[in-house]
Amino acid sequence: MERRLIRIESPDARPGFLGAGHMARQLVGTNFTASDPFIMLMDDVLDKKDFQPAGGPHPHAGFETVSLLLEGEIGDETYKMQPGDFQLMTAGSGVVHTETIDRPMRLRLLQLWMNLPGKNRNALPRVQDLPLAHVPVLDKNGVRIRLYSGSLNGLTAPVRHYVPLIVADIALEAGTTALLDLPASYNTFVYMLKGAITAGADAALLRKEQVGWLDLFEKDGPSTLKVTAKGEDARLVLYAGAPLHEKIVAHGPFIADSADAIPELYHRYRAGRMPHIATVPAEQRILL
Template identity: 55%
Template sequence: MANQRKIERLYTPTEQPGFLGAGHLARPVIQGSFAQTDPFIMLMDDILDKKDNEPAGGPHPHAGFETVTLLLEGSIGDENHKMKAGDFQMMTAGSGIIHTETIEEKTRMRLLQLWLTLPKKHRWTTPRVQDMFNEHVPVSNTGGVQLKLYSGSMSGLQSPVKNYVPVIIAEVNMQPGSESKLDIPSNFNAFIYVLQGEVSIGDEKRLVKQDQVGWFDIQYGSQLSEIKVQAGITGSRFVLYAAQPQGDAIVSHGPFIGDSSEDIVRLYKEFRQGKMQHISTVDEELKMKY
């Protein structure tokens, strides 16, 4: 019998003004030290209600980690690369790249963007980008529960997305009162973020409500553990993130992650000297589409 996972920490992220200006609200979903949240560095819930046609966003650098984007509503990007609701992207910044995220017109948009560490041995790997379109996301529908699996394997589904850090990312939509069991490795750090409704967890029925984050206890061993979920009377929609901790300390500054402060100084120098290429210019075999 699989070990039951329990909610260990519960909180509600505070909404704050976003960097894109008027109409942009952001919630820092991940809180606590990296030692607690490893391998998850940061997760932002960005909500944008843009009322004008002035371009927002633009090119910016990243290095030393992966950005993992799930678009929940609206669209983002330009004619070269556009994401729509339900699309998913995992971009490996690795040794350093320039990335462009643009919003050029009036729009309502919501996206979750995760910063995921890279294992120390792959910190400076060659950049690559993986795009999965909504219509190709592996899906199961059982007993009033829809599971969309973007990364990893779970409940008989397998995502084609390649991982440096073993990571499961799933969106779960539950009809009112429905129940399910989600299996993840015991030693994966894991949390859920509720987008709509509420869900109770485990035999103790710990309630996680809309806009709340629930972190699970972490256990030893690589065997599967079980998360029992039951939707409330209005149903539930939540995202599950679960991944293997890497145990490597990191240094974070601006758009860069490194193993030391010397790494950060070097990355800023390389960026200023124009040594980082745009992600759109990487070799075609490093642009994977699913």
């Protein structure tokens, strides 16, 4: 089955919460029924000129954060991500983590909120860090695939999942084509970082900073997405995940199965009963 693009979106960048120099582009997050299992995805760009700390410790619960750092440095005292690094943090039952930027820096981060199955909503918090040097790579015929999660075109990443997830950074030289092998039942979208491509069975045109959503098949089985770089070199990030078809309630930094669970999460956080991810046992902090 050959996939096609059914929806193209051009989200605007808006001033973000980190203060001067922060522009945030929301790529996913307006219709969870359509984006399942993806809750939200932000493209955060920070051009920081001063030493005033921005960010800081904050809680999460009920989902996973999936972070791909494109520029800069970010992290806590136990691990700092560098450009090209990937991190999957399972907030699960509740955790605090710190993302503080306290010096002049240009930073660009793609951070996805990924749903957890209801049965794993309160999973033990853990974090998996995959440095660029350990990312599986396929570089052939003008196409380079860096696979951060899941399996794609013969590559398999070491990250463990509660929900099957593919994340790939794909670069194409001008005029080259890639055929990407995807499960037909995975909800899939691509985000353009550079250049332009034609994508899918209808050769839809997708340009820089646009999001393209693929059609979705209910039955399992293989499918193919064809992408071709048009006019110049192109780069895109592909996300594909298995839909859960479960209802969620989102409130601030928390995801729950029902609205009744949200006040208890706030109470536990304010009472100091959510651990900081830097303090969890070593077996819950995994360097891949």
